[in-house]
Amino acid sequence: MNFLIRVIVNxxxxxxxVWIVPGIHIDSVGEGAMGAGLxxxxxxxxxxxxxxxxxPIVRLFSLPITCLTLGLFTVIINALMLMLTAWxxxxxxxxxxxxxxxxxxxxxxxxxxxxxxVLGLFVSKDRR
Numbered sequence: 001m002n003f004l005i006r007v008i009v010n011x012x013x014x015x016x017x018v019w020i021v022p023g024i025h026i027d028s029v030g031e032g033a034m035g036a037g038l039x040x041x042x043x044x045x046x047x048x049x050x051x052x053x054x055x056p057i058v059r060l061f062s063l064p065i066t067c068l069t070l071g072l073f074t075v076i077i078n079a080l081m082l083m084l085t086a087w088x089x090x091x092x093x094x095x096x097x098x099x100x101x102x103x104x105x106x107x108x109x110x111x112x113x114x115x116x117x118v119l120g121l122f123v124s125k126d127r128r
Contacts (some may be wrong), residue, residue, distance in 0.1 A: 003048070005123055011037075013046030013115040014096075021041055023104030025097040038058065039094045046092070047085045055081050080104040 018024050028039040058077055059066070066073040081104050086096040098104050 006024040007044045007048050009042060009044075009116055009119045009123065010047045010112075011040040012119060013111060013112040014043055014047065015040050016115045017108040021104050021108045023099035024108050027095045028098070029093050042088055042092060043085065045095050046088055046096075047082070048084050050081055050088065054084065075109060079108040082109050082112070088125045 015027070018026055026036075026039050026043055031041070048102040049077065055077065058080070059074075062073060062077060066077075079101065083098060086098045089096040098108065
C-alpha cells in the first residue's frame, strides 16, 4: 500500500514537472484524461523502481563527490535518475522525453523533489 501511494505521489510530481518545464514531455497511451493518468502512473512506477533500486547504489559510489560539494551533487544524481527513467520508458508504450539535461532535467528534478516533499507531508506513514 505504501509503494502504491509513493507511485501516485511520483506521478503527481512528474505531472507538475511536465506542466512547468517545457522540455519534459510524456506521451500518453490513450486519449483523454484516463490515458494521461495511466501514462503518468506508469512513468511514476518506473521512476519509483529506479529510485528504489539504482539510486542507493549510485549515491554510495558518489559519496565522496557529494561530500565535497556539500550535498549539491545529489541534484545531479536525481537528474540522472530522471534521465534513466526517460531511457527505460522508451521500452514501454509510454515514453518520457527530456530535451536538455542541464536545464530540463535539473529543473524538473528540483520541481519533482519539492512537489514530492509537499505531498509527502500530507501522506501519513501511520496509515496501513
